[in-house]
Amino acid sequence: MAISSKGGDPPRVEDQDLVSAALAGDRQACGALYDRYAPLIRAICFDRTGDVSQSEDLCQDVFLKAHEKLAQLRDRRKFGAWLIAITRLTCRDWLRRSRRRNLRRADVDLALVPQDDPDEAGCNDGLAQLHEWLLRLPDKERLAIQVCCLLEEPPERARGILNLSRSGLYAVLERAKKRLKRLATASGRMISHE
Amino acid sequence: MNDRLKEQVKRLYQPLRRRHDALRESLLASLETAAKATPPTNRKHIMKIIKITFASGIAAAALIAASLLIVNHTAPTVSAAEALQRVLEDSEAYRGWMHVTMIWRCARKSSWPPLTKPAAGDSQWRTVEVDVFRNTIDGAYAMDVLREGMGREVEYIGPLRQELVQYSSATNKILIKRLTPMDAQAKLDQGFGQSTAKGLINQLQYQRPEQRFQVAKSRDGANDRFDLSFQDAKHFRSITIWADPANNRIRKMSSQFNKDTATSVYEYDARPINDIYDLGVPRDAKIVEEKEAATSGSTSQPTTKTK
Numbered sequence: 001m002a003i004s005s006k007g008g009d010p011p012r013v014e015d016q017d018l019v020s021a022a023l024a025g026d027r028q029a030c031g032a033l034y035d036r037y038a039p040l041i042r043a044i045c046f047d048r049t050g051d052v053s054q055s056e057d058l059c060q061d062v063f064l065k066a067h068e069k070l071a072q073l074r075d076r077r078k079f080g081a082w083l084i085a086i087t088r089l090t091c092r093d094w095l096r097r098s099r100r101r102n103l104r105r106a107d108v109d110l111a112l113v114p115q116d117d118p119d120e121a122g123c124n125d126g127l128a129q130l131h132e133w134l135l136r137l138p139d140k141e142r143l144a145i146q147v148c149c150l151l152e153e154p155p156e157r158a159r160g161i162l163n164l165s166r167s168g169l170y171a172v173l174e175r176a177k178k179r180l181k182r183l184a185t186a187s188g189r190m191i192s193h194e
Numbered sequence: 195m196n197d198r199l200k201e202q203v204k205r206l207y208q209p210l211r212r213r214h215d216a217l218r219e220s221l222l223a224s225l226e227t228a229a230k231a232t233p234p235t236n237r238k239h240i241m242k243i244i245k246i247t248f249a250s251g252i253a254a255a256a257l258i259a260a261s262l263l264i265v266n267h268t269a270p271t272v273s274a275a276e277a278l279q280r281v282l283e284d285s286e287a288y289r290g291w292m293h294v295t296m297i298w299r300c301a302r303k304s305s306w307p308p309l310t311k312p313a314a315g316d317s318q319w320r321t322v323e324v325d326v327f328r329n330t331i332d333g334a335y336a337m338d339v340l341r342e343g344m345g346r347e348v349e350y351i352g353p354l355r356q357e358l359v360q361y362s363s364a365t366n367k368i369l370i371k372r373l374t375p376m377d378a379q380a381k382l383d384q385g386f387g388q389s390t391a392k393g394l395i396n397q398l399q400y401q402r403p404e405q406r407f408q409v410a411k412s413r414d415g416a417n418d419r420f421d422l423s424f425q426d427a428k429h430f431r432s433i434t435i436w437a438d439p440a441n442n443r444i445r446k447m448s449s450q451f452n453k454d455t456a457t458s459v460y461e462y463d464a465r466p467i468n469d470i471y472d473l474g475v476p477r478d479a480k481i482v483e484e485k486e487a488a489t490s491g492s493t494s495q496p497t498t499k500t501k
Contacts, residue, residue: 027222027225027226030221030222030225031218031222034218034221034222035214035218038214038217038218039207039210039211039214042207042210042211043207043210046207046210052209052210053321055210056210056213056217056321057321059217060217060220060221060224060299063221064221064224064225067225126202127202127205127206130202130203130206131206134203134206145199145203146203146207148200149199149200149203149204150203150204150207177196177199180199
């Protein structure tokens with residue numbers, strides 16, 4: 001199994017090895033893939049549905065579908081990109097079904113941070129605002145930010161997941177940051193990264 | 195990527211990580227049991243069993259297995275069955291606070307547990323989370339149920355077993371009901387099902403030749419693993435029990451019924467629950483007392499009519 005390590009970091013098992021192990025019935029490999037990608041998948045689902053429990057359910061659906069069709073994945077190194085594609089399709093189906101039932105997309109629950117912690121509650125507005133701005137970004141830019149922030153992947157791997165070149169990834173991130181800055185300025189607030 | 199932006203984005207999506215471990219276990223159990231799937235037929239009968247075992251702790255696996263022992267007819271592997279029997283006995287012999295976390299993932303067409311019926315456009319799954327606390331020394335009991343789309347319900351019975359304290363997030367009220375000893379026992383049996391675990395143990399002790407389910411014992415990491423397979427029960431795909439060989443107690447149980455999956459994780463020496471507020475019920479919830487003016491000491495709540 002190919003592993004890579006940088007500095008003092010624990011060795012990282014590559015996606016393709018985990019996929020191969022998962023196909024061979026290794027439960028731990030399935031768990032490792034889930035640990036690695038579930039935060040990102042849930043975030044993508046949450047952006048589409050605006051509901052925490054719905055996003056959890058959709059995330060589970062995505063992994064079940066992925067496991068079902070894992071053998072069909074040709075390039076196992078592209079597991080992340082493939083999973084994101086499944087997520088998009090799953091969310092699209094969910095939205096389509098919702099629209100068919102004349103249900104508008106649920107209002108995004110911006111009260112994500114627990115209210116019982118006064119410090120957290122104080123920051124809640126800021127995070128809600130940040131989320132609103134993220135939702136206004138083009139999908140590609142939002143996804144780039146989510147991959148870089150939630151997956152703990154180095155840029156080399158992040159660009160592989162996003163199917164971008166190195167310069168392409170930086171360009172997308174730069175555009176996203178500029179757009180966030182514009183949104184912040186327009187709303188008269190400065191986000192903390194500035 | 196700017197570190198502060200990264201940190202903020204992480205914090206933004208942090209709440210989505212809260213149930214990561216439980217969802218992970220649930221998914222892995224689904225994947226595992228899906229491999230052994232068999233087509234369903236006898237839904238109604240098994241549904242009854244599940245209804246009875248709802249919110250039971252150790253006995254959830256036990257009652258299901260016991261029922262199927264009677265319903266189905268194949269002899270279990272004796273050594274594995276004996277080992278399972280010892281695990282059940284040792285689990286039941288535990289004295290102190292224990293906490294069982296159950297996550298039920300119900301397929302869209304499932305009629306159990308009583309959820310808001312998912313419509314065609316909804317996700318394929320519905321989730322019910324149940325936390326059951328039980329003090330096996332004095333019999334105090336608490337249950338916290340989170341039903342998707344129906345809010346949260348909490349109930350508590352103190353060691354004196356005189357009152358049932360119920361809270362519903364829908365009304366934000368705490369209802370106190372007077373309990374007779376018989377009602378209290380029924381509630382406890384329903385909630386934690388100690389007696390049903392004994393039922394299975396008895397069944398296993400008799401080792402009737404016509405009992406027809408198979409138990410396979412194996413090693414899974416540091417745990418002993420018991421896979422119960424049912425040859426004739428078309429709805430129950432499998433039940434798996436993990437036990438800690440150090441103390442021979444159940445650590446985890448997962449079962450699959452049609453597409454529904456239930457995963458329970460057992461914690462021993464759990465934190466004590468002394469009243470309903472220990473379960474996070476808001477202090478400002480209105481208290482409504484159904485019982486008559488208290489003549490004996492209240493187990494958990496003040497006896498004022500409303501607050």
